[in-house]
Amino acid sequence: MTEPDGEAVLVLTSRLDSTADLVVEHLNGRGIPVFRCDTAEFPTELTLTATLEDRWAGVLDNGHRTLDLSRVRSVYFRRPEEFRLPGGMSETGRRFAAAQSRAGFVGVAVSLPCLWINHPARDLDANHKPWQLAVARRLGLKPPRSIITNDPEAGRKFAADLGTPIITKSLGAPVDTVIVDPTDLDDSVRLCAHLFQEWIDKAHEVRLTVVGNRFFPVEIHAGSEAARIDWRTDYKSLTYKPTTIPAPVRERVSAFMREFGLVFGAFDFIVTPAGDWRFLEVNPNGQWSWIEHRTGVPVSRAIADLLEKGTTGE
Numbered sequence: 001m002t003e004p005d006g007e008a009v010l011v012l013t014s015r016l017d018s019t020a021d022l023v024v025e026h027l028n029g030r031g032i033p034v035f036r037c038d039t040a041e042f043p044t045e046l047t048l049t050a051t052l053e054d055r056w057a058g059v060l061d062n063g064h065r066t067l068d069l070s071r072v073r074s075v076y077f078r079r080p081e082e083f084r085l086p087g088g089m090s091e092t093g094r095r096f097a098a099a100q101s102r103a104g105f106v107g108v109a110v111s112l113p114c115l116w117i118n119h120p121a122r123d124l125d126a127n128h129k130p131w132q133l134a135v136a137r138r139l140g141l142k143p144p145r146s147i148i149t150n151d152p153e154a155g156r157k158f159a160a161d162l163g164t165p166i167i168t169k170s171l172g173a174p175v176d177t178v179i180v181d182p183t184d185l186d187d188s189v190r191l192c193a194h195l196f197q198e199w200i201d202k203a204h205e206v207r208l209t210v211v212g213n214r215f216f217p218v219e220i221h222a223g224s225e226a227a228r229i230d231w232r233t234d235y236k237s238l239t240y241k242p243t244t245i246p247a248p249v250r251e252r253v254s255a256f257m258r259e260f261g262l263v264f265g266a267f268d269f270i271v272t273p274a275g276d277w278r279f280l281e282v283n284p285n286g287q288w289s290w291i292e293h294r295t296g297v298p299v300s301r302a303i304a305d306l307l308e309k310g311t312t313g314e
Helices: 018-029 091-110 120-126 129-138 152-162 187-191 225-229 247-260 289-295 299-309
Strands: 008-012 034-037 047-052 056-061 066-068 072-077 115-117 146-149 166-169 178-180 194-198 204-211 214-221 239-242 264-271 277-283
Touching (some): 008 018, 018 034, 018 289, 018 299, 072 299, 115 299, 129 247, 129 277, 152 166, 152 187, 204 299, 214 289, 214 299, 239 289, 247 264
Parallel strands (some): 008 034, 072 115
Antiparallel strands (some): 047 056, 056 066, 146 194, 166 178, 166 194, 204 214, 204 264, 214 239, 264 277
8 A cells, every 4th residue: 555655635535436537537637646535435345543642643444545744735625425334234333333433434534734635624614604694795795685584475575666577596406596486485495594685687697716815716507597597597608708807796705615614605696787796696616617628727736736736825
C-alpha cells in the first residue's frame, strides 16, 4: 500500500461523480496528490484509525492507498453517499452503526484544519432557504416578496395583497416551481410548510457560480414557456451566454458568502426587463459542470486552483 507523496487533496464524493472527475483531472495534471473516497465505503471498504494528539492524527486506508490525516492540504466535499453497511444486520443495528459511523468518520474529517469546499457545517447552514432569503434581503440582494405558511387563508391573503401572480417552490427536495392560482389553495396546505413568492417578470436568469473570489456569471435564456417558469424543466430549450455582474451585486454576494462561511456557491438570479438583479437562492453544493461544458467558463480549474493552494487568499 502506498501513501500520497506530499500534502494531499481529500475528495469526498461518490465513485461515479463525473463533476468531481473534472477537478481531479486538473489536480492529477499538476502532480497534486489526491485521495478520493466515499463515505459509502466506510466501514466495509475504508478503514479509519485516528488518535487524539494536538489534533486527530492517523490514517485513512482503502486497501490500496493510505492517507496521512496530518498531511491534508484541502478537502473537496462534493456528493458523498450514505454509509453502506453489511447485509444481515438488524434495523436497530443498522441505525446504531450508521449513527456511530457518522459521528466518528465525519466527526474526525470535519475537524481537519484545512480549506474545505465547502465545510459540511457551512453547507448545512446555507441550505436553509428561509435563512438564505433573510440574509439576502438584509444585504440588499432583493429576493422576491415571500411567505412561509401552512395556512391556506394566509396564502390567499398574501396573493391578494400583492395583486400579482404567485409561485410556490420547494423548501427542501428539488421540486419544480409552479405558478399558483390562489383559489386552489385548500386545506392540503396545512399538511406542511409552503413557500409562496411573488412572480417576477424576467428578461432572463443568471446562474452565478462563485469559487473563492472568482465569479462566473452566465445568462440562461428560456426557449419554452415551461423553462420561462422553471428552466430546470426544459434544458433542451435553453441557451447560455457568459455575462458580467454589476459591482454592487458582486459586493453583496461576497458579503453573503462571508456570512455563511462559503467558499463555493451556485447562485440563481432573475434579471428583470429593466436590468434589475433579483436573488432567488443559492445551492452551496450546486451542479456546475453542464455550465462549464456549454460555455467554457473554467469552474473546474478555479476549484482545483483553490484546492492546490489550500487557501482562499491571494
